[in-house]
Amino acid sequence: MPSLNDIRSTFLEFFRRNDHRVVDSSPLVPRNDPTLMFANSGMVQFKNCFTGVETRDYKRATTAQKCVRAGGKHNDLDNVGYTARHHTFFEMLGNFSFGDYFKDDAIRFSWELLTRDFGINKDKLCVTVYHTDDEAAAIWKKVAGLPDHRIIRIPTDDNFWRMGPTGPCGPCTEIFYDHGDHIPGGPPGSPDEDGDRFIEIWNNVFMQNEQFADGTLRPLDMQSIDTGMGLERIGALLQGKHDNYDTDLMRSLIEASAHATSSDPDGPGKTHHRVIADHLRSTSFLIADGVMPSNEGRGYVLRRIMRRAMRHAHMLGAVDPVMHRLVPALVRQMGGAYPELARGQATIEETLRLEETRFKQTLDRGLRLLDDELGSLPDGADLPGAAAFKLYDTYGFPLDLTQDAMRERGRAVDVAGFDAAMAEQKAKARASWAGTGEAADSRVWFELAEAHGATEFLGYDTETAEGQVLAVVSGGVLAENASTGTAVQVVLNQTPFYAESGGQVGDQGLLVTPSGTMRVTDVKKAQGLFLHMGEVTAGVIAPGQGAQLTVDHARRTAILTMSHSAAA
Ligand code: SER
Numbered sequence: 247m248p249s250l251n252d253i254r255s256t257f258l259e260f261f262r263r264n265d266h267r268v269v270d271s272s273p274l275v276p277r278n279d280p281t282l283m284f285a286n287s288g289m290v291q292f293k294n295c296f297t298g299v300e301t302r303d304y305k306r307a308t309t310a311q312k313c314v315r316a317g318g319k320h321n322d323l324d325n326v327g328y329t330a331r332h333h334t335f336f337e338m339l340g341n342f343s344f345g346d347y348f349k350d351d352a353i354r355f356s357w358e359l360l361t362r363d364f365g366i367n368k369d370k371l372c373v374t375v376y377h378t379d380d381e382a383a384a385i386w387k388k389v390a391g392l393p394d395h396r397i398i399r400i401p402t403d404d405n406f407w408r409m410g411p412t413g414p415c416g417p418c419t420e421i422f423y424d425h426g427d428h429i430p431g432g433p434p435g436s437p438d439e440d441g442d443r444f445i446e447i448w449n450n451v452f453m454q455n456e457q458f459a460d461g462t463l464r465p466l467d468m469q470s471i472d473t474g475m476g477l478e479r480i481g482a483l484l485q486g487k488h489d490n491y492d493t494d495l496m497r498s499l500i501e502a503s504a505h506a507t508s509s510d511p512d513g514p515g516k517t518h519h520r521v522i523a524d525h526l527r528s529t530s531f532l533i534a535d536g537v538m539p540s541n542e543g544r545g546y547v548l549r550r551i552m553r554r555a556m557r558h559a560h561m562l563g564a565v566d567p568v569m570h571r572l573v574p575a576l577v578r579q580m581g582g583a584y585p586e587l588a589r590g591q592a593t594i595e596e597t598l599r600l601e602e603t604r605f606k607q608t609l610d611r612g613l614r615l616l617d618d619e620l621g622s623l624p625d626g627a628d629l630p631g632a633a634a635f636k637l638y639d640t641y642g643f644p645l646d647l648t649q650d651a652m653r654e655r656g657r658a659v660d661v662a663g664f665d666a667a668m669a670e671q672k673a674k675a676r677a678s679w680a681g682t683g684e685a686a687d688s689r690v691w692f693e694l695a696e697a698h699g700a701t702e703f704l705g706y707d708t709e710t711a712e713g714q715v716l717a718v719v720s721g722g723v724l725a726e727n728a729s730t731g732t733a734v735q736v737v738l739n740q741t742p743f744y745a746e747s748g749g750q751v752g753d754q755g756l757l758v759t760p761s762g763t764m765r766v767t768d769v770k771k772a773q774g775l776f777l778h779m780g781e782v783t784a785g786v787i788a789p790g791q792g793a794q795l796t797v798d799h800a801r802r803t804a805i806l807t808m809s810h811s812a813a814a
Contacts, residue, residue: 247484247485247486247494248484248485249494249495250477250478250481250493250494250495251495251579251582251583253364253477253480253481253484254310254337254339254477254583256363256364257308257310257339257359257475257477258308258309258310258339260355260358260359260363261306261308261341261355262308264306264355265306266304266306266307266308266341266342267304267306267307267308268307268308268309269291269307269308269309270309271285271309271310271311271312271337271584272285272290272291272311273285273312273535273536273707274312274313274314274531274532274535274537275535275536275537275544275704276290276291277704277708277710277711277712278290278291278293278294278712279293279712280711280712280713280714280738280739280740280792280793281410281714282410283543283544283547284313284314284315284316284532284544284547285311285312285313285314286313286314286315287311287313287338287340287409287474288309288311288313288338288339288340288342288472288473288474289340289342289409289414289451289472289474290311290409291309291311292307292342292344292472293409293413293414295342295344295470296344296414296453296466296468296470296472297413297414297456297466298345298466298467298468301344302344305343305344305345305346306341306342306343306344306346306347307341307342307344308339308340308341308342309339309340309342310337310338310339310477310583311337311338311339311340312335312337312531312535312584313335313336313337313338314334314335314528314531314532315333315334315336316334316528316547316550316551323550323551323554323646324646324649324650326520326521326524326525327517327518327520327521327524327558328517330442330488330489330490330491331445331478331479331489331490333478333490333524333527333528334524334525334527334528334551335524335527335528335531336476336477336478337476337477337478338474338475338476338477339474339475339476339477339480340472340473340474340475341355341471341473342470342471342472342473343470343471344468344470345467345468345469345470346470347471348452348469348470348471349381349382349385349452349471350385350389351471352450352452352471352473353382353385353386353389353390353419353450354385354389356421356448356450356473357389357390360421360447360448361390364480364484366423366483366484368390370423370424371390371392371396371421371422371423371424372392372396372397372398372421372422372424372433372434372444373386373390373392373396373397373398373419373420373421373422374397374398374399374400374404374405374419374420374422374434374435375397375398375399375400375405375417375419376399376400376401376405376406376417376418376419377399377400377401377405378417379399379405379417379419379452382417382419382452383397383399386419398433398434398435399435400434400435404420404434405417405418405419405420406418407449407451407472408457411457411459412456412457412458412459413456413457414453414455414456414457414466414470414472415451415453415455415456415457415463416451416452416453416454416455417451417452417454418449418450418451418452419449419450419452420434420446420448420449420450421446421447421448421449421450422434422444422445422446422447423444423445423447423483424443424444425442425443425444425445425488426443427443429441429442429443429488430442430443431443431444432444434446442488445479445483446479447475447476447479447480447483448473448474448475448480449473449474449475450471450472450473451471451472451473451474452469452470452471453466453469453470453471453472454466454469454470478490478493478495478496481493481494481495491520491523495579495580496520496523496524498575498578498579499522499523499526499527499572499575499576499579500519500520500522500523502523502572502575502576503518503519503522503523503526503559503562503568503572504519506564506568506571506572507559507562507563507564507568509562509563515561515562517558518558518559518561518562519562521554521555521558522555522558522559522568522569522572525551525552525554525555525558525569526555526569526572526573526576527576527580528551529548529551529552529555529569529594529598530573530576530587530590530594530598531584531587532544532548532551533548533590533593533594533597533598534584534586534587534589534590534593534594535586535707536704536706536707538597539552539597539601542699542700542702542774543699543700543702543739543740544702545702546644549601549644550644550646550647552569552598552601552602552605553601553605553642553643553644553647554644554646554647554650555569556568556569556601556602556605556606556609557609557613557647557650557651559602560606560609560610560613567598567599567602567603567606568602569598569599569602570594570595570596570598570599570602573591573594573595573598574591577591605642608640608641608642609641611641612637612640612641612642612643613651615633615636615637615641616629616633616637616648616651619633620655620657626656626657627657628657628658628659628660629648629652629657629658629659629660630660630663631659631660631661631662631663631664631665631666631667632663632667634648634659634660634661634663634664634667635663635664635667635668635671638664638668639671645659645661645664672696676692676696688772688773690717690719690722690723690724691772691773691775691777692773694716694717694737694773694775695772695773695774695775698716698737698739698775699774700773700774700775701737701738701739701740701741701774701775701776702739702740702741703740703741703742703744703745703776704740704741704742705741705742705743705744705753705797708742709742709755709796709797709799709802710742710794710795710796710797711740711741711742711795712792712793712794712795713738713739713740713741713792713793713795714738714739714740714790714791714792714793715736715737715738715759715787715788715789715790715791715792715793716737716738716739716789717736717737717789718734718735718736718787718788718789719734719735719736719737719777720732720733720734720735726788726789727786727787727788727789728782728786728787728788729762729782729785729786730762730782730783730784730785730786731781731782732781732782733779733780733781734764734779734780734781734782734787735777735778735779736757736764736766736777736778736787736793737775737776737777737778738776738778738793738795741769741776741778741795742795742797743755743766743769743776743778743795743797744769744797744802745769745770745771745776745777746768746769746770746771747771751768751805752768752769752770752779753766753769753797753798753801753802754766754767754768754797754798754801755795755796755797755798756794756795756796756798757778757780757787757793757794757795758793758794758796759785759787759788759791759792759793759794760791760792761785761786761787761788761791762782762784762785762786762787763782763783763784763785763787764778764780764781764782764783764787765780765781765783766778766779766780767779767780767781768780
């Protein structure tokens with residue numbers, strides 16, 4: 247029986263043999279897309295190769311890409327642990343052509359790998375194509391000899407893949423495996439397609455269009471291929487399982503969790519072990535890629551996942567922190583394919599241990615409060631928003647942790663009430679800030695921080711990144727844009743620039759948008775925002791634009807060297 251590690255290697259090796267460059271997974275925090283929280287598919291790192299903005303020294307690539315879906319558009323967090331195929335972290339295997347081969351070869355590669363190298367029974371496979379894509383249907387018939395009824399035409403967006411509201415896109419063909427008539431469910435496109443019988447295993451996207459913000463769809467100059475196959479799904483299939491959590495890799499993590507908590511992996515705590523196994527992967531990989539738990543943005547998604555796992559460990563009766571003790575099992579399984587995991591092992595363990603030690607101090611009290619609240623409610627009533635907010639504010643319970651705890655008790659949370667309590671707290675903060683007598687020009691930072699949250703700092707492991715311009719401030723007020731010669735302070739959603747703090751000087755460098763350039767001469771912090779200060783040196787800069795940010799490397803290095811030798 248091939249292990250998940252074997253299957254990953256077979257996939258990459260197949261495409262290497264077919265002249266593809268084996269490219270490393272990109273980090274989970276996308277460097278080239280300021281609007282995306284985490285890499286959520288293999289094509290993210292190649293986005294600009296499809297549109298022709300970027301060219302590389304290869305036209306065919308293959309990857310095993312780390313993906314996290316736990317925030318934003320694709321959010322699987324709520325279901326993880328309770329279903330057979332939801333994960334916050336998963337690996338996407340893919341092959342890519344940038345203006346090289348197109349539908350014919352892509353379909354041929356897929357069929358050959360699945361039926362020859364992986365040895366899957368041809369009679370168990372069926373495919374979908376976009377309803378107008380006669381070409382793909384004809385190729386399937388020719389290459390695979392599939393009868394018409396196993397080439398299903400789908401008229402919906404299920405077979406037209408888009409990465410988001412803008413960007414490269416195109417019709418796709420999906421390959422399904424029939425797990426057999428003992429499992430309820432119908433073929434794709436049928437009324438009971440959501441059953442578990444027919445499982446999608448591979449998506450082949452024919453990148454031939456670009457979607458623009460004004461709604462137009464234009465043909466791309468190049469015709470390209472982007473495919474994605476979840477390793478956990480194909481692994482389950484090749485290991486004769488129906489549940490991704492029964493694969494060798496996930497099973498070894500479940501057993502590590504059972505061992506660490508002295509409990510039965512398949513006993514009443516089964517769901518807890520599944521949650522822990524999944525969350526161990528996402529939290530460890532996020533920390534390895536430089537994300538740290540915090541109360542904003544990506545760091546808050548990480549904290550939510552960590553705390554959710556910790557509550558499940560608590561449910562298993564764990565008294566001491568558990569998560570950090572499972573990291574060696576993960577490194578044993580995945581450290582070979584992802585060396586960053588082994589390199590980061592000490593940081594991952596320490597971060598998990600600290601967070602769990604801190605959270606344990608309030609977890610018990612919070613859960614007691616929750617039970618007290620429930621005791622005073624009518625049977626089946628939702629938890630009031632004010633109680634959920636108190637758990638959040640006083641005990642550090644993210645909303646989804648409370649929802650998860652309520653789900654076990656067959657109850658829901660009044661989310662509107664929670665939002666109202668949060669809004670009320672912000673209004674109070676605003677009122678008390680207004681009374682502090684701070685200068686009017688700091689009001690603008692307060693309001694921006696309230697609207698957008700803190701700037702996310704990416705500079706621990708990169709000196710270049712894209713960010714989205716949130717505000718351009720000139721003369722203490724928000725500007726619609728700023729042109730050459732204007733002194734400005736620019737706020738972005740994320741940045742690789744260090745801000746001045748605690749004796750550390752701010753970085754210098756360049757900020758380049760599609761219409762202008764700014765020379766950044768200093769970066770300061772206000773209300774958690776990073777203020778990029780300097781002058782527009784060419785063109786115009788405006789809020790809403792994407793910006794390429796480049797730290798002056800020589801200067802940063804010189805400063806770091808100086809401060810290190812001063813400290814020595
Ligand atoms: N981008 C496509 C997907 O995510 C194929 O990789 O399904």
